Amino acid sequence: MVQVRMIGGVYPFVALGLLLGCTEVNVAPGSEGSQSSELSPNPSYEWSEEEIREAISTARAGRSLQPSRWPDGGKVAVSFSFDVDNETIPLRNGSLSIGALSQGEYGARVALGRVLDVLEEDDIPASFFIPSVSMMLNPSMVDAIQSYGIHEFAIHGWIHETNTQLSEEVERRLVVQAIEYMEKMTGSRPVGYRAPSWNFSQNTLKIIQDLGFLYDSSLMADDRPYELLTEGEPSGLVELPVEWILDDAPLLNPRGNSYSSPRELLQVYKDEFDVAYEEGTMFLLTMHPHVIGHRSRILILKELIEHIKQKDENVWFATHQEIAEYVIQMSEEGELR
Numbered sequence: 301m302v303q304v305r306m307i308g309g310v311y312p313f314v315a316l317g318l319l320l321g322c323t324e325v326n327v328a329p330g331s332e333g334s335q336s337s338e339l340s341p342n343p344s345y346e347w348s349e350e351e352i353r354e355a356i357s358t359a360r361a362g363r364s365l366q367p368s369r370w371p372d373g374g375k376v377a378v379s380f381s382f383d384v385d386n387e388t389i390p391l392r393n394g395s396l397s398i399g400a401l402s403q404g405e406y407g408a409r410v411a412l413g414r415v416l417d418v419l420e421e422d423d424i425p426a427s428f429f430i431p432s433v434s435m436m437l438n439p440s441m442v443d444a445i446q447s448y449g450i451h452e453f454a455i456h457g458w459i460h461e462t463n464t465q466l467s468e469e470v471e472r473r474l475v476v477q478a479i480e481y482m483e484k485m486t487g488s489r490p491v492g493y494r495a496p497s498w499n500f501s502q503n504t505l506k507i508i509q510d511l512g513f514l515y516d517s518s519l520m521a522d523d524r525p526y527e528l529l530t531e532g533e534p535s536g537l538v539e540l541p542v543e544w545i546l547d548d549a550p551l552l553n554p555r556g557n558s559y560s561s562p563r564e565l566l567q568v569y570k571d572e573f574d575v576a577y578e579e580g581t582m583f584l585l586t587m588h589p590h591v592i593g594h595r596s597r598i599l600i601l602k603e604l605i606e607h608i609k610q611k612d613e614n615v616w617f618a619t620h621q622e623i624a625e626y627v628i629q630m631s632e633e634g635e636l637r
Contacts, residue, residue, distance in 0.1 A: 358500070358505060359500050364525070364636065366581060375611070376581065376611075381427040381586050382588065382589055382592075383456055383588050385407070386404040386590060387401050389404060403590065411594065415592065418598060418605070429456035431460045433458060446486065454490050468503040493516050494516070508537065520543055526538075549588050
């Protein structure tokens with residue numbers, strides 16, 4: 301197990317149940333988590349202050365872990381991450397839609413190579429959060445990513461399962477399966493976790509604590525690295541926050557309600573980076589190869605890197621793991637701001 305240093309119902313589709321090795325998940329009617337209905341039988345507007353505080357205490361932001369400086373004189377930390385979902389999005393719902401599966405297959409067959417080529421041009425490391433079923437169906441991705449020697453593999457569920465609808469037992473089993481499969485495929489145990497769909501159940505934090513993860517990257521309480529609390533106490537995990545603003549999938553879905561053109565989204569990313577640079581904090585971007593890797597969209601990544609490289613000497617490009625390890629080190633040395 302990785303050592304972490306403390307830093308102060310029923311499924312709607314039978315096919316999914318078979319894939320997960322279970323047929324029942326004990327979902328409370330009308331709730332998203334196996335424990336969310338246990339807090340109080342009363343509607344939330346009738347809760348006492350104590351009940352409200354208890355309800356939100358599962359996972360909260362603690363102190364900022366913003367370091368006083370970044371390595372090598374860098375003014376800002378830039379970290380690119382890729383959620384390599386591929387076919388797991390339709391599969392998690394038990395869907396065998398051939399069209400949707402082929403759209404996911406594009407991520408491994410074409411798009412990942414484009415992404416890796418763009419990163420290689422400037423020797424930029426990235427973190428790849430991969431559902432284990434994605435690796436199972438497309439094992440050549442592992443060699444492709446590893447061949448560069450600078451990228452990180454991290455956990456993104458077993459089959460991109462909706463963890464908020466799982467019992468604690470099933471959720472834990474799937475995270476363990478994902479770790480074991482990734483370790484077998486890559487040769488090393490991952491230290492980073494990103495919840496499928498960026499959401500915790502009432503049990504997720506305890507599960508990833510128990511399994512010895514170094515950091516999580518699923519929550520949204522800050523722009524900077526921060527300490528993740530559970531029940532008001534330090535969990536021992538660094539949180540590297542995400543944001544839907546900084547995710548390509550919602551805004552580049554041509555069938556969605558929030559579609560933006562690639563060039564409009566590029567400007568959002570440039571503006572976000574510019575402010576992060578001014579603040580001296582962190583710019584963390586989430587992308588999906590099957591989304592960003594299309595010909596009309598890879599330009600976002602290319603032109604964003606060109607924009608960032610204009611400040612090259614003051615930028616630290618790093619994996620999520622490298623940032624988490626660095627802020628822990630700076631915390632231990634009392635070098636936070």
